[in-house]
Amino acid sequence: MFILSLTYVKPNDEADRHMEPHMAWVKEGYAKGWFLASGRKVPRTGGVILAIGDRTAIEAYVAADPFALHGVAEYEITELAVTTAVEGLEILKR
Template identity: 45%
Template sequence: MFVVSLNYKVPLTEIDQLQAAHVEWLKACYAEGVFVASGPKKPRTGGIIIAQCPRDILDARLAADPFARAGAADYEVTEFLARMTGPGLEAFKEA
């Protein structure tokens, strides 16, 4: 499983122009079963994505993000093993 931290490199006015395309990209990644959760940081300096897939697939999806294609965000990827989960999240447990 991966935690992806996006950090915006451009003003929010530029992020807002890319937001609709970014949301469509997110929806496609959810439809593929790649993303588990996502949302903006508070304060709005970027976002967080939780993903469960092979690393090469994640890297390909991140490269296709409209924020990445426009050079509007950097991505820090951290891999971890979800050894414990809360109720209802057992499907995400890893051995």
């Protein structure tokens, strides 16, 4: 599993200008079966995506995020080897 933590490096109004294409990118990540959960950080300094899949493919996909392409946000990708999960979240162990 991967934790994709994005941090805005430009003001929120700049993020807002790119939000629609970014959200289309997020929806495509779900359609590919890579994204499991996502949302904004509180306070609004970026966001977090929980993902599964091949690291190389995930890294390439992150580089294609409109936020990354336009320099709005920077990503930190953390790989987590899940060993224990509540019933129903076994998919995290992949």
